[in-house]
Structure formats: structure tokens, C-alpha cells
Amino acid sequence: MIALTGGKILTMCGKNLDYGTILVRNNKIWAVGRNPDIPPGCRVIDVTGKIITPGLIDAHTHLGVESEGMGWAGTDVNERSEPITPGMHTLDAINPADLGLLEAYQGGVTTVMVAPGSANPIGGQCVILKTAPKPIVEQMLLQRYAGLKIAFGENPKRVYGADRQKMPVSRMATAALIREALWKARHHLAKQDDKDFNYDLGLEAIAKVLRKEMPLRAHAHRADDIVSAIRIAREFDVDLIIEHGTEAYLVADMLAAEKIPVVLGPTLSTRSKLELKDKTMETPALLYRHGVPFAMMSDHPVTPSCFLSVYAGLATRYGLPVHQALKMVTCDAARILGLDDRIGSLAPGMDADLVVWSEDPLMLSARPEIVMVDGRIDFLQEKALAE
Template identity: 50%
Template sequence: MNVNTSLFIHNGRIKTMKGQEFIGSILVEGTRIKAMGEELVAPEGAKVIEAEGKLVLPGFIDAHCHVGLGEEIYQHEGDDLNEMTEPVTPELRAIDGINPEDEGFRDARLGGVTTVFSTPGSGNVIGGTGVVLKTAGKVVDKMVLREPAGLKVAFGENPKAVYGAEQKKMPMTRMATASLLRQALVDAETYLEKLEQGIEDPEKFPERDLGMESMIRVIKREIPLRAHAHRADDIMTAIRIAQEFNVDLIIEHCTEGHKIADVLAEYGYPAVVGPVLVNRAKVELKDKSFETPGILTRAGVKVAIITDHSVTPIEQLPLCAALVARAGMDEEEALKAITINPAEILGVDDRVGSLEVGKDADIVLWSEHPFVLKARPETVIINGQVITD
């Protein structure tokens, strides 16, 4: 990683992902974009990166993956996705399990992916909190953009398989999964009431409960529920519970979202859709389709396209978007689904997702449009630093 205080990206085709596209230059100072324009002149001493004939884009964002938590070359040693000993574990934090030396971070950069949301897996009804982080760095704490950034919950086959089928305990049914989540939300409401009472009367202050602290962040709408739901009925259960408790919700996977796209649009919850480049590994995926993101977008749902790495290798995020565009999604919308849309869904669009003055200098120079099969990122810049993997 080469550290530069000032970079000048000269004469590239700049696509801001905010509706502007022009031939021009970008000045980076420190970690941020200082200036952009068609007539910009490189300041003395700046490192100049010649971008003529290159497409200049913001770094891509994977809004749902497990980079750092599920290390590919390890089995038990590097598998920190699911604490499958209790179905309700809101006290877990993905940041405590992420290894910055996971090969997935390097692979992400090779695919132009500069920001990710890394989350616990879907084995538990409540799996813990996820984190938004950059894909370059030696220490995870220095890579964080937002933490916590959402509480992972899961519906459908996975919790049933782990607990009902394997451990012969609740949840054995979809009803039990919903019940456990509801009860945790009710407990959080009670815990919050006791905290408020404790302010007035210290004797009523409850014992500290790390799980409830995570849950009340959801109740107070500081972070959303990130609901793993493939089937249409599971998606609607997630929405039913979010409506019941007036909490924010992001629908994860949304595999059968195309079946109820108009209904989802009415509620206004965003969907992070995928993995699309995968086989039908379980029953819930029987109706998976590359057309789903486009159908949802046309219905008015805000969509991000995801890899669910390592289900689909994270460096193939642009290929996933290209295949979705080939299946009918507007090309510009498909590009938004791996840049500005996930930034907005993750609540970090003040920092990443588009090329704008004041935002983080996460910039990628492409040989061609990234949806072209032979395209590759020629220069990757994260926080104003040129990455040399």
C-alpha cells in the first residue's frame, strides 16, 4: 500500500453515480476527494495517475457478505460465522470475529470492492450485529465505517435445520422462529422501560445485559433488523414483525421478492438481493432468478446486489451485476446496486458510494465498463491510498 498525501487522477471518464459523467480529473488530499472537474490542474508535488481512456468509478460495495468471518482456506479454525449453541444471541458482534488477513479482503480489492457489510451467518434466529468496513487495513478497528450497522435475524430453513432438526429444540417450525424474535423484542422493550425508570430511581436500574443492549438499538431505530429471508412468506413474516414493533428492516437475499414486488414496494423496505450466481443448494432457492433485482427495482424497491461471500466469490460482484443487467435490469440501475444504493442502505452514503467532493477517496480505474467480461480494475484507491496487492 503506497501512502500519498496528494493524488491527481488525470483525464479519465468520471462516472460519479450521482447522475454526472464527464472527462476530467480528481484531486485527492489525504483520505478525501478535494476537488473534481473538467479543467482541474494538478498541484505541485501531487502524484499523477494518468486515466485517459479509463472509466473512473467509486469503489464497489457488497451490502451482505461474510468476509473475515468465514475464512475460505480454513475449516473450524477460521469459521466464525455462527454461534450455533443458542438460537438467540444478539450480544454477538461480527467485529470480534473478523480477521483482516482473510484472503477475501484481497479478493474484494481485486474486484474493485472497497466497502463491505460483514455479518454473522443465518444459523440462529438472532445472530448478532454486523459491521460496515473498508477492505484494506491491518487492524479491523481502523477499517470500520459503521459499527454496529444492523442486527442479523434469520427466517426459513436455516434456524429450523440447526435447532429443530439437529438439536431437537426450539425453533422446529417457522412459527417458533417468529415467536423467539418477537419475545426478544418484547424483552428489549421491557429492558428499555427499566433503564428509563432507573434514571429516576437508581434502585430500579436493571443489571447490564449485552444482548438487550443490542436489541434496544433496534427498538430505538438506531440500527435495522437485517432479516435473512428467501421465500415470499418468510419475507412477509419479517415485514409483519417489523411493522408490529415499528423497527427498521432490510430484507436479506429476497430470493422470491419478484413474486411480491408490488407489495414490498408499498412497505418501502430496501432489499439486498443475492447471491444470484449460485446453484439451488436448498429448497428456498428453487425460484432464484437473475431477473429478481430488476423486477424489484422497476416496482420501486431500493435494491443492492450482493455476493454473500464466500457463497459467491466477492471479486465477482461486478459480474453478478452484469448478469442481472443481461437479465433485464437497466444497466445504470445495476451499477447503482453495487455503489450508491448499498451505501444508502447501509447508512454510509455520506462517506462512500459516489464520487463527490468531501467523500472518502475510494476510487477505481477500469480498463472498460466493469460489466464487460474482460474488464478489470487497473488502479484501486482506498482512503486515498493506492493499493498494490
């Protein structure tokens, strides 16, 4: 058992403690309080003057499937041979030795959602990982079926229409291809009890969406693309999460009314294409004011995951309340990922994923001094603590 004592604890699920103790037993949080009983033989780490938060959650990345420093050899994020590839799964392409994963962990990001890219109208299945370094990706796995990636807007049009003169050339075609695949999967489900049923890997992936076993994760920047995603989700009665949501503030009332979450970002990027021309750093504050559930992404490697706390801090400069800035990379991100019963807050029974910061984590100068995942501290941190 480990006891972290003396730190300011930001629980993200109730009252914060200006001075408290967290007890960790095996891979779970055992107790959180001002003066919980510390069992004999417990390892005590004094973190007086530090701030303890849940491990940060990056709700949309391409970590491991677009490995840093490897060029084309490490790029496995898009299967560009066909526009509809629901049977693809990021789990089969993740390189657990990607330096980006290690840096995310060292930056206090303990959980990441890894998605395929947005070249295809339907690109494949997403996965959720813990970031603590492991040699085998299954040892990092938190959730295997985290969503089916679909994409609207410029990317599918450019990859297939502009580059190859292959469907989709237009936004109409992108929506039609997605809709057609959903209809095929619905028919596939209806035929599962037939004697001559033929299993189809891609259709079975979409069937998980129709059964509400995982959501659609819709890459959509422009407001009309966001509305197209909502329209299709309504038609098929499926769960939907908007990814990126650059113009989500323009349809915030609709998103709030439908209770559709947005994973927003990357905010610290340029207007690199036309559908980003109305990007604003005020979007987090605008979504908050309208009551839209939202989290923040890095979209790594577009912007580095390890600086997620910096992106959250910058949102406060443009009107987002400080408490909400931390929530969008902890408890609110966990809720959108469907894992708020395990991660995103500090309470008994939760996974022991936490960060000890040198100061307020939203400050540019804040430094993660201890990063714990599933109750474990890595070798280099252990060495520093011993010194």
C-alpha cells in the same frame, strides 16, 4: 495530493464526464471536473482511456468471519450453542488477514457489510468495513453497529429443530423467538432508569434496534418469510432490510409501498435448497420495475466478493438497465447501508474510495488497474505504476 487525469468518470451522483480529472487530498475527494486546477507539486497519474468509478460496495458478506482456506478453524460465522444470541458481534470474530478480504479489495470492492450467519433466529450484530488490508480490524472499521441479523426460513429450523429437536422446530417458533426477544428488550428499555436495573448485553443490542440506531437485517428467501419479517418490524416500529430476498419479486408491490430495501442475492448460485426453487436471474429487473430499493450481495463465501462487478453485469442480461446495475453496487448500496454521505459516489467531500478500470466495469473482461481506499494506493499497485 493526487490527480487522476484523462479518464471517463462515472460519478453516480450526477453527470458523467467522458474526459475528466479527480483530485484527491488526504483521504477525501477534493474536486471532480473536466479541467480543475491542479496544484503545484500534485502527483499526476494519467488514466486516459480508462473508466473511473466509486469503489464497489458488497452489502452482505461473511468476509473475515468465515475465512478462506482454514476449514473449521476459520469458521466463526454462527454461534450454534443457543438460538438467540443478539450480544454476539462480528467485529470480535473478523480475521483481517482473510484472503477473501484481500481479493475483494483487489477486485475493486472497497466496502463490505459483514454479517453473522443464519443458523439462529437472532444471530448477532453486523459491521461495515473498508477492505484495504490492515493488521487490526479497527483500522478497517467504517460502521460498528450496522444491523442486527435475524433469520427466517429453513436454516434455523434445520440447525435446531431437525438436528437437535430444540426450538425452533417450525417457522412459528422462529417468529415467536424473535418477537419474544424484542418484547424483552422493550421491557429492558423501560426499566433503564430503575435503581435495580440489570444490564444485559443481548437486550441492549436489541434496544439499539428499538431506538432505531441500527436496523433489523432479516435473512428471508421465501415470500411468506419476507412478509413475516415485515409483520414483526411493523409490530415493533423498527427499521428493516430484507437480506437475500429470493422471492422478493412476488411481494414487490408490498416492499415498494413500505419502502423496505432488499439486499439481493447471491444471484450466481444454484437452487441448493427448497426455499431457492423459485430463484430467477430476472429478480433485479423485476424489483427495479416495481420501484423497490435494492442492492446486490455476494454472500461471500457462497460466491466470491471479488466478482461483484460480474454479478452486476449479468443482471443486465436479464433486463436490468446498465445504469441501474452499477448503482446497485455503488450509490444505492451506500444508501441502504446509510453511508451515502461518505461512499458510493464521486463528489467533493466524499471518501476517496475509487477504482480505475481497464474498460466498462460491467464487462467480463474489465480489470481493476488502480484501487484507492481513503486516498491510498497499495504497495503492489504503486510498484506497477512505477514500472
